[in-house]
Amino acid sequence: MSKHEHTRCKDLLGSLSDYVDGALSESLCQEIEAHVAECSNCRIVVDTLRKTVTLYHTTAGETAEVPAQVRERLFRTLNLEDYLKH
Amino acid sequence: MNVLEQQLSIEALQRGDRAEFARMVDVFSGPLYRLALKMLGSPQDAEDVLQNTFIKALQNLKTFEGRSSLSTWLYRIAVNEALMLLRKQKPEVSLTDTLPEDSEDTDYSPVEFTDWCCLPEEEFLTTESRQALDASMRRLPETLRVVFLLRDIEGLSIQETSEALGLTETAVKTRLLRARLRLRELLSVYYGERLPERKG
Numbered sequence: 001m002s003k004h005e006h007t008r009c010k011d012l013l014g015s016l017s018d019y020v021d022g023a024l025s026e027s028l029c030q031e032i033e034a035h036v037a038e039c040s041n042c043r044i045v046v047d048t049l050r051k052t053v054t055l056y057h058t059t060a061g062e063t064a065e066v067p068a069q070v071r072e073r074l075f076r077t078l079n080l081e082d083y084l085k086h
Numbered sequence: 087m088n089v090l091e092q093q094l095s096i097e098a099l100q101r102g103d104r105a106e107f108a109r110m111v112d113v114f115s116g117p118l119y120r121l122a123l124k125m126l127g128s129p130q131d132a133e134d135v136l137q138n139t140f141i142k143a144l145q146n147l148k149t150f151e152g153r154s155s156l157s158t159w160l161y162r163i164a165v166n167e168a169l170m171l172l173r174k175q176k177p178e179v180s181l182t183d184t185l186p187e188d189s190e191d192t193d194y195s196p197v198e199f200t201d202w203c204c205l206p207e208e209e210f211l212t213t214e215s216r217q218a219l220d221a222s223m224r225r226l227p228e229t230l231r232v233v234f235l236l237r238d239i240e241g242l243s244i245q246e247t248s249e250a251l252g253l254t255e256t257a258v259k260t261r262l263l264r265a266r267l268r269l270r271e272l273l274s275v276y277y278g279e280r281l282p283e284r285k286g
């Protein structure tokens with residue numbers, strides 16, 4: 001039991017991104033929820049897909065720092081040396 | 087980024103106000119550097135893209151019409167700079183390459199069905215885990231990676247992502263889904279190995 005063959009499962013696949021983003025209509029959400037209630041493979045795909053997206057979201061905000069030297073070179077390139085201090 | 091972005095005066099920027107331009111550089115250089123770094127994987131290349139992005143921005147601010155937000159506009163410049171660099175390094179890369187829309191659908195069908203959501207939260211916070219997230223993202227083809235980066239790392243909406251990339255919203259959604267599914271497969275293998283042994 002390795003391959004996911006049900007056509008129902010395949011149909012749902014296309015909506016999963018919108019589903020984890022909360023961007024699906026209520027009726028489509030209900031369809032997905034009804035299906036995953038009885039299809040454990042799809043339940044795992046939905047849960048782990050959501051977890052995948054969440055993991056990237058939470059680690060994303062942690063790294064938006066420009067190294068000081070990069071910033072300094074950038075300011076010099078743009079002739080903004082006068083504004084380096086703040 | 088949005089709150090700070092709102093405090094910038096487009097009018098002052100277009101008038102050539104240097105202090106305002108310096109403020110703009112500080113507001114956006116963090117996210118733009120991160121984007122370039124994750125697209126290219128090299129700090130030196132990311133720095134080049136960062137510099138070129140603001141040089142182009144400075145040259146073209148006068149033509150900025152505000153149809154998209156300033157950040158989307160800058161992301162668009164940065165993505166183009168990064169893709170240009172990638173194309174120099176790997177001539178086969180093209181963002182507008184049509185994806186084999188139907189024929190390769192099966193490639194995106196899930197094959198890993200390990201439920202690793204139940205791993206203890208600490209598992210996800212280790213340095214190794216973060217490196218695995220980055221390494222997985224680097225394995226995506228550029229056409230998918232750039233969409234994933236803008237949407238899921240930079241937090242742009244589907245519409246903003248489509249504006250920044252010059253793609254239709256449908257194309258953005260298709261690529262985003264494929265990127266996420268591909269990453270889910272890779273992470274399933276990585277985290278699946280960290281599950282305690284059980285069953286047979």
Ligand SMILES: [Zn+2]
Binds near residue numbers: 006009039041043
């Ligand atoms: Zn199913």
